[in-house]
Amino acid sequence: xxxxxxxxxxxxxxxxxxxxxxxxxxxxxxxxxxxxxxxxxxxxxxxxxxxxxxxxxxxxxxxxxxxxxxxxxxxxxxxxxxxxxxxxxxxxxxxxxxxxxxxxxxxxxxxxxxxxxxxxxxxxxxxxxxxxxxxxxxxxxxxxxxxxxxxxxxxxxxxxxxxxxxxxxxxxxxxxxxxxxxxxxxxxxxxxxxxxxxxxxxxxxxxxxxxxxxxxxxxxxxxxxxxxxxxxxxxxxxxxxxxxxxxxxxxxxxxxxxxxxxxxxxxxxxxxxxxxxxxxxxxxxxxxxxxxxxxxxxxxxxxxxxxxxxxxxxxxxxxxxxxxxxxxxxxxxxxxxxxxxxxxxxxxxxxxxxxxxxxxxxxxxxxxxxxxxxxxxxxxxxxxxxxxxxxxxxxxxxxxxxxxxxxxxxxxxxxxxxxxxxxxxxxxxxxxxxxxxxxxxxxxxxxxxxxxxxxxxxxxxxxxxxxxxxxxxxxxxxxxxxxxxxxxxxxxxxxxxxxxxxxxxxxxxxxxxxxxxxxxxxxxxxxxxxxxxxxxxxxxxxxxxxxxxxxxxxxx
Amino acid sequence: xxxxxxxxxxxxxxxxxxxxxxxxxxxxxxxxxxxxxxxxxxxxxxxxxxxxxxxxxxxxxxxxxxxxxxxxxxxxxxxxxxxxxxxxxxxxxxxx
Numbered sequence: 001x002x003x004x005x006x007x008x009x010x011x012x013x014x015x016x017x018x019x020x021x022x023x024x025x026x027x028x029x030x031x032x033x034x035x036x037x038x039x040x041x042x043x044x045x046x047x048x049x050x051x052x053x054x055x056x057x058x059x060x061x062x063x064x065x066x067x068x069x070x071x072x073x074x075x076x077x078x079x080x081x082x083x084x085x086x087x088x089x090x091x092x093x094x095x096x097x098x099x100x101x102x103x104x105x106x107x108x109x110x111x112x113x114x115x116x117x118x119x120x121x122x123x124x125x126x127x128x129x130x131x132x133x134x135x136x137x138x139x140x141x142x143x144x145x146x147x148x149x150x151x152x153x154x155x156x157x158x159x160x161x162x163x164x165x166x167x168x169x170x171x172x173x174x175x176x177x178x179x180x181x182x183x184x185x186x187x188x189x190x191x192x193x194x195x196x197x198x199x200x201x202x203x204x205x206x207x208x209x210x211x212x213x214x215x216x217x218x219x220x221x222x223x224x225x226x227x228x229x230x231x232x233x234x235x236x237x238x239x240x241x242x243x244x245x246x247x248x249x250x251x252x253x254x255x256x257x258x259x260x261x262x263x264x265x266x267x268x269x270x271x272x273x274x275x276x277x278x279x280x281x282x283x284x285x286x287x288x289x290x291x292x293x294x295x296x297x298x299x300x301x302x303x304x305x306x307x308x309x310x311x312x313x314x315x316x317x318x319x320x321x322x323x324x325x326x327x328x329x330x331x332x333x334x335x336x337x338x339x340x341x342x343x344x345x346x347x348x349x350x351x352x353x354x355x356x357x358x359x360x361x362x363x364x365x366x367x368x369x370x371x372x373x374x375x376x377x378x379x380x381x382x383x384x385x386x387x388x389x390x391x392x393x394x395x396x397x398x399x400x401x402x403x404x405x406x407x408x409x410x411x412x413x414x415x416x417x418x419x420x421x422x423x424x425x426x427x428x429x430x431x432x433x434x435x436x437x438x439x440x441x442x443x444x445x446x447x448x449x450x451x452x453x454x455x456x457x458x459x460x461x462x463x464x465x466x467x468x469x470x471x472x473x474x475x476x477x478x479x480x481x482x483x484x485x486x487x488x489x490x491x492x493x494x495x496x497x498x499x500x501x502x503x504x505x506x507x508x509x510x511x512x513x514x515x516x517x518x519x520x521x522x523x524x525x526x527x528x529x530x531x532x533x534x535x536x537x538x539x540x541x542x543x544x545x546x547x548x549x550x551x552x553x554x555x556x
Numbered sequence: 557x558x559x560x561x562x563x564x565x566x567x568x569x570x571x572x573x574x575x576x577x578x579x580x581x582x583x584x585x586x587x588x589x590x591x592x593x594x595x596x597x598x599x600x601x602x603x604x605x606x607x608x609x610x611x612x613x614x615x616x617x618x619x620x621x622x623x624x625x626x627x628x629x630x631x632x633x634x635x636x637x638x639x640x641x642x643x644x645x646x647x648x649x650x651x652x
């Protein structure tokens with residue numbers, strides 16, 4: 001009992017909770033060993049042999065995003081900003097996921113590229129390819145490090161495990177199952193993680209709601225808090241910035257809903273890779289759309305617990321210590337869960353850390369092997385060679401991730417660190433993509449320069465922010481402006497450079513640009529597998545969008 | 557195209573079905589948590605605001621696990637009908 005004094009968040013796990021946790025680790029490793037038997041070629045390792053059914057890739061797609069930072073962060077935002085946090089789901093994710101499935105996936109999947117950088121090489125040139133390949137690889141190991149560090153922090157607070165032990169253990173498990181089973185192993189584990197994470201979050205929500213007297217009681221109690229009535233609305237105060245999020249509707253729709261959201265969901269290879277492993281075009285297009293349906297309702301187990309914590313945990317919202325908003329869910333776990341479901345919840349939390357990290361690592365090893373090593377360093381070796389490189393890259397990526405965990409330790413708010421990385425890498429990439437996909441005249445070098453200068457624009461703002469030359473309201477404010485600047489600069493540069501450089505011949509762009517159908521984007525191929533109406537990606541996508549709008553009505 | 561689909565199916569057949577793992581783990585979790593729930597002390601039920609959460613979650617996980625196994629049983633991966641045709645499902649939002 002004396003350990004309880006060490007941290008106010010310490011959970012009292014018993015032998016059954018540890019049994020549940022241990023069974024989970026064994027299962028995860030077992031998947032790795034079993035998946036290994038199915039790996040004979042590099043395509044098996046990096047793309048699961050393009051054999052996955054849509055429900056599997058769809059759940060993996062959402063699970064790759066459902067890392068613990070996301071879960072803890074969204075509960076924290078729920079406590080801090082109230083229901084406006086829902087914008088991160090219904091405006092900030094679902095439309096982009098539907099757009100990816102309906103509009104962009106025919107180009108990605110149909111062109112048979114193995115990665116997002118490879119698409120850039122075919123659409124533009126080697127320079128664009130190499131720049132994006134390297135920046136993606138760097139970003140992935142940095143983010144993997146963030147996941148590891150966050151995992152270690154939370155385990156130290158909850159279980160009293162020392163930081164180094166959690167970092168090594170988390171890294172070792174992910175290392176084993178990805179090195180053995182590659183993407184299949186990552187995807188299978190993600191699907192499993194999806195259910196375990198939910199099984200951990202649902203009891204928190206149920207008991208929490210019982211405690212506060214249901215949704216009605218919760219809302220009534222939120223009105224008594226400093227957040228007040230404004231915390232129970234999503235749009236009604238957005239004509240000005242006088243609302244908890246401090247953003248008006250233009251910022252929400254164009255900033256969050258367009259630049260940030262489309263940049264993340266449509267060009268982030270760690271996500272897109274899940275769809276590329278699908279077994280046919282229809283399954284690939286449905287992947288992000290199937291993921292959109294859980295995304296619609298996940299706030300019920302993240303944002304709602306955030307609000308429950310706001311009204312039940314006294315003093316929540318401190319700058320440091322156990323009462324930071326980030327610990328909203330751990331606080332509820334400690335207060336409400338008896339042993340048994342507590343073990344499931346801790347397992348779900350660990351599962352979500354590993355889901356996030358595994359997505360980074362499996363994206364990294366593919367891009368490193370195909371887009372850097374095979375393209376520029378050792379060409380024309382046999383397939384077994386690249387399979388070996390992929391496994392070594394996995395090990396290397398995780399070792400570097402352990403190193404970058406200590407970079408993340410230097411940031412006091414890891415969510416803002418991640419946002420900074422996204423504004424640096426994803427925003428210019430999305431601009432280059434969207435122009436290149438819809439404007440066939442855009443030249444190869446326009447792609448390169450828009451990507452590089454967009455990145456530099458965001459980097460410049462970031463450095464000016466760090467050196468305090470420019471003043472922003474907050475780190476988050478900076479990353480929003482950084483993303484916006486990167487987007488605008490990338491689009492302008494694309495247009496200007498295109499005027500002075502020759503276009504790519506049309507026959508090289510078939511299947512890559514809107515309006516230039518190739519053999520792979522003809523209607524017949526796209527519609528293959530769509531013959532039953534309920535598998536039609538367009539119909540499913542429209543249903544997801546309509547639901548997103550309808551869900552807003554009660555919380556207007 | 558036919559060859560590719562064929563190759564894809566063979567690869568899929570080599571790989572075990574993920575439903576087996578999900579169903580299996582949830583059945584085991586369901587049993588463990590249900591049994592814990594049967595022996596929950598009043599203090600633990602009180603902590604959970606009077607909800608027998610271990611019992612309910614345990615049974616829910618058990619049922620969910622069994623349903624997944626049943627689904628696997630009813631449409632095993634090697635008995636899939638035509639190429640490019642999988643046993644699909646509406647996305648499941650909750651495990652129970």
